[in-house]
Amino acid sequence: MSRSKHTDPRSIQATRRLRAPREERGAGDLSRRRRLGHERKHAGVSDIAEAGKAPALAVAPRIGTQPSRAGWTHPVNKADVRGLLEAVGPAACYGLRAVELVRQPGRGVETVLRFGCYDAGARAVLLFEQPLAPWHLPGVLPAKSARRLRAAGARVTRQRDWGVTLVEWPEDTLRQFMLEDVLLHELGHHVLQHEKARRGRVARTQDHEAFAAQFAARQRRRLRDQRRPAR
């Protein structure tokens, strides 16, 4: 295998390109960098992020906010989003143009509640506003959806007699859900899409969703491991 920048692992490429997006391919002394890498490896440090030297995102995606409507709120703010992007690292953020906090589409008559979406054409993640807690959802929430919300920390009460569902979000569980479930899931879509470097469809929707769910679960585990105090 050639020892060029082109064959660098994705995490190294992404870090370099976020730091200096216009840098020429030939710039920099590769031999010096490789020597430093060897020394770091001998010293027992295998990753830049683990050494606590992860650079801040030099070219961070734009984070925009559209004010929420009355009775709705954005559970996360710009700082939360920026913090998560930096924690996940350049490999997931490279190529992402924007993260937008936006209103729910439509005029409130839809029977679906959207959390987020990834627009492959715009390379942007949209995080939608959510109703103020507690949520009184008309109808009985399907068991699968209820399980998902419970796993995120919500208290879901399905009142079959009344035909309504009460969803309570204690403390900052809704914020955690939006960051560690929704945003990570959308970043998973971006990683797969951007890795193929195409605007069109790169995988079946089912496979795309599966990859995004797997990516979110892996990153969630990694972030929780980092937060856990070292023994």
Added chain:
Amino acid sequence: MNRSITLVGDSIENPANALTMMHAAGMFGSACRFRDTKGLASTPGAPLALSGITNLNAEEARALHPRHVAFDNLPGASEVYGFQAGTDFSVMVGNERRGLSHEFASLATDRVHVPMHSRRINCLNVAAAAAVALYYLSGPRVSPMAVRNEPGRRRPELLFLGPREHVELGSAIRSAAAFGWERALVEDRHRVWFDCDRGIRAEGRAAARRARNEILLVPVPDQGPKPFAHVTVVTCRQEGLPLHRANLTRGASQLVVIPDESEAETTSEMWSRWGVEVEWARVAIPATEFTYHYRLLATIALAEVARQVGRRPAARPPREPRPPIYDHKLEKWAEATGQRVSLKELMEY
């Protein structure tokens, strides 16, 4: 209407073309100036009328009028049909082979061209092009070129009737090919095209760009062609409908006749031998006295037929599939939005 128009020729190298441009300008009551880099006046055998021309430089050209229309196939040029140039402007046409110089093209406030249909003949004779430009920029207000699915079915048959000059006919044939005709009838009573001297033949073919021009020229038989249902005679000497109001899109059942009216012999023509219904379409020339050139009138007529016949709509590039959007949402808020209640239960309640 008071108009102030100047025809500017940039580096014209053929004295005959320069002289015809002066005549074209005279037809439309405009002045004619030249940027003379080729020594037009001093060319051996140049017409006497060219001896008085003075060289025009870019600064003088800029000062002539507030608006300068570059008439050339330049990038971003608008169609001449329907273009509103105002009443005070200059029309700049370029060298026969190289077109407008960069110096003059950069003067232009507007870029205009006449759309061509042929892939092999993509330009007109410079004097004929100047006449087309002056006709449409100073003459009638016409709509833009028509857009049709099958313009070829609207294209009428064409007859060049009694041309007297081989070079004039050659230029007219070149124009016909450029505007998309694949065949034309030639009534060659003065023997300037089919049975002529070798020198005349060579000059005529050169003017028609015959090496690239694939138009089929059909001599009219002595007994005349099969009569057409509609015959439209394009004239500048007789009364008739304005050319842009005549219907020139009747397809193969129509014959458009372009007679050479340099002499009065066409008045005695037996028009009924060409078709059943004969109408006259008049090219409106502002000047009452002008030097007649067959190629100028023929090219104006052909340009107008081409405008009415139109072109195919531009091909649309296939749309790219929309990039996917991946939604993350609760599947449904409700399994059932109400309860089923029987009438009996309701009555008991």
